Amino acid sequence: MSEPLHFVVKTRLVEVIERLGEGGALPPERVLAKDFGVSRWTMRQAIRELIADGRLRARQGQGTFVATPKLVQPLALVSYTEALRAQGHTPAREVVKFEEIAADDVLAEQLAIASGDRVYELERVLFADGQPIGLETTYMSVQRFPTLREVLDPTGSLYRCLTGQLGVRFGEGEELVETVIATPREAELLKATQSLPMLLLHRNTRDADGHPIEVVRSLYRGDRVGFRATLRP
Amino acid sequence: MSEPLHFVVKTRLVEVIERLGEGGALPPERVLAKDFGVSRWTMRQAIRELIADGRLRARQGQGTFVATPKLVQPLALVSYTEALRAQGHTPAREVVKFEEIAADDVLAEQLAIASGDRVYELERVLFADGQPIGLETTYMSVQRFPTLREVLDPTGSLYRCLTGQLGVRFGEGEELVETVIATPREAELLKATQSLPMLLLHRNTRDADGHPIEVVRSLYRGDRVGFRATLRP
DNA sequence: AAGTGGTCTAGACCACTCC
DNA sequence: GAGTGGTCTAGACCACTTG
Numbered sequence: 001m002s003e004p005l006h007f008v009v010k011t012r013l014v015e016v017i018e019r020l021g022e023g024g025a026l027p028p029e030r031v032l033a034k035d036f037g038v039s040r041w042t043m044r045q046a047i048r049e050l051i052a053d054g055r056l057r058a059r060q061g062q063g064t065f066v067a068t069p070k071l072v073q074p075l076a077l078v079s080y081t082e083a084l085r086a087q088g089h090t091p092a093r094e095v096v097k098f099e100e101i102a103a104d105d106v107l108a109e110q111l112a113i114a115s116g117d118r119v120y121e122l123e124r125v126l127f128a129d130g131q132p133i134g135l136e137t138t139y140m141s142v143q144r145f146p147t148l149r150e151v152l153d154p155t156g157s158l159y160r161c162l163t164g165q166l167g168v169r170f171g172e173g174e175e176l177v178e179t180v181i182a183t184p185r186e187a188e189l190l191k192a193t194q195s196l197p198m199l200l201l202h203r204n205t206r207d208a209d210g211h212p213i214e215v216v217r218s219l220y221r222g223d224r225v226g227f228r229a230t231l232r233p
Numbered sequence: 234m235s236e237p238l239h240f241v242v243k244t245r246l247v248e249v250i251e252r253l254g255e256g257g258a259l260p261p262e263r264v265l266a267k268d269f270g271v272s273r274w275t276m277r278q279a280i281r282e283l284i285a286d287g288r289l290r291a292r293q294g295q296g297t298f299v300a301t302p303k304l305v306q307p308l309a310l311v312s313y314t315e316a317l318r319a320q321g322h323t324p325a326r327e328v329v330k331f332e333e334i335a336a337d338d339v340l341a342e343q344l345a346i347a348s349g350d351r352v353y354e355l356e357r358v359l360f361a362d363g364q365p366i367g368l369e370t371t372y373m374s375v376q377r378f379p380t381l382r383e384v385l386d387p388t389g390s391l392y393r394c395l396t397g398q399l400g401v402r403f404g405e406g407e408e409l410v411e412t413v414i415a416t417p418r419e420a421e422l423l424k425a426t427q428s429l430p431m432l433l434l435h436r437n438t439r440d441a442d443g444h445p446i447e448v449v450r451s452l453y454r455g456d457r458v459g460f461r462a463t464l465r466p
Numbered sequence: 467a468a469g470t471g472g473t474c475t476a477g478a479c480c481a482c483t484c485c
Numbered sequence: 486g487a488g489t490g491g492t493c494t495a496g497a498c499c500a501c502t503t504g
Contacts, residue, residue, distance in 0.1 A: 002417075003417050004417065007416070007417050007427070045428070048428075049414040049428055052412065052413075052430060053413055053414055070411060072409065075308075075410070075462050075464075076464060077464045077465070077466055169466075170466040171466060172463060172464065172465060173463070173464035173466075174461065174462070174463055175461070175462045175464055176459055176460065176461050176462075177308070177410055177459060177460045177461075177462065178432075178458075178459035178460070179285065179412050179430045179431075179455035179456075180285075180286055181282040181285050181286055181430075183240070184235075184236050184237065194237060194240070195278070195281075195282055197412045197414075197430035197455070198412075199410070199411075199412055205464070208466075222412035222430070223412075225411075226409055226410060226411035227410045227411070228407065228410075229308050229407070229409075229410065229462050230405060230406070230407055230408075231308075231310045231405065231406035231407065231408055231436075231438065232405060232465075233310055233402075233403040233404060233405070233406075
């Protein structure tokens with residue numbers, strides 16, 4: 001058994017996927033398993049990987065379907081709204097949480113404030129064409145931006161609000177990208193199946209004077225989104 | 234069952250991990266399953282996610298151990314060797330393949346050559362501190378770099394060879410990041426367990442005149458590596 | 467030879483969607 | 486209620502590492 005059975009199944013499923021085309025419905029797992037002569041577990045393992053790869057999409061109670069290609073988001077300091085519109089998609093945001101909390105040690109250091117200082121915690125689900133693709137959690141100092149709650153439309157662009165109404169000038173920032181497995185809560189907010197690999201972006205932005213503006217934790221569905229970075233020599 | 238059992242197990246395992254510390258050995262899966270009162274499948278599901286998250290590392294025939302933190306690689310046009318050394322790690326490369334092949338339509342377009350033209354295919358496993366962390370496949374036009382085989386030390390830095398010996402001046406490039414599941418072959422080359430989420434980087438670099446230099450497909454172990462990008466306003 | 471993680475089976479029940 | 490994907494069990498065998 002040099003190649004695991006579920007991988008052989010996966011390879012054969014790719015042919016089925018290509019024959020069906022975007023949006024096509026796969027036969028039920030139980031039927032596929034029987035047709036391929038494997039157990040349901042093995043079939044599900046193959047399907048699970050194809051879902052992670054962005055080739056399939058499963059909907060409980062409905063079936064499994066051939067997915068549309070992944071979105072590509074710029075890895076840059078631009079507005080989510082504008083970036084998505086530029087690619088012909090319809091952006092939307094939904095506020096999950098907008099609170100003030102006390103900064104823990106890590107957050108305080110990243111924002112250059114004292115531990116325990118008040119910070120905004122703004123959590124929003126990002127949509128593209130009506131589908132949830134990301135969960136963005138932003139932390140900002142209340143002391144530094146005392147009018148934020150009055151000025152910001154929480155379903156609108158934070159970037160636009162900061163540069164426009166609050167006169168913030170962005171300087172260099174830093175972004176970390178890694179893969180993680182979503183928690184059940186995160187998966188539910190993103191309407192994703194559990195145990196799906198996600199892309200976690202941890203962003204740290206500063207103004208032109210080098211003072212921290214915001215700390216952002218963005219979790220994107222790895223099956224639906226990719227990122228583009230422009231390299232400069 | 235609002236929270237799946239394997240997630241409850243995962244949460245409890247995190248406590249075990251923190252108590253053990255880096256390099257600590259977990260009890261065998263079968264023992265853990267019995268202790269937690271769950272089936273081995275459920276335990277493995279929890280462990281699988283912790284491996285994907287980079288918290289655990291499993292070695293067949295040996296056991297499961299608490300992992301060391303992920304490496305962070307710059308998402309920029311710099312030498313792999315230098316980037317790793319700058320972080321106090323020991324880089325190494327191992328050549329898997331160095332051949333000349335005929336370009337297919339997609340590759341030909343990316344390299345701005347004719348379909349069927351000869352291209353180098355250089356495949357190398359990247360190591361950090363003796364551990365395989367990535368698989369890099371580079372495609373370059375033979376016609377454009379006819380002396381590459383004589384000039385390049387395939388275990389050395391391609392970037393250095395191009396800028397140094399061949400006088401190439403890099404211009405703007407583009408990089409795409411997404412998550413994928415490794416194939417059995419890729420997993421084996423990276424000594425990773427199957428079905429592990431990987432970070433796939435697709436890089437397209439051009440010289441100062443905008444001509445394509447190379448197309449690179451880099452597959453990094455998602456459990457061991459993350460990436461850093463610097464954002465400019 | 468013993469013990470470990472890796473793969474796979476057969477079968478059960480749950481949660482959700484649609485009729 | 487019927488059918489779908491999602492979770493979980495108990496048990497088997499394989500592949501690998503170490504003594």
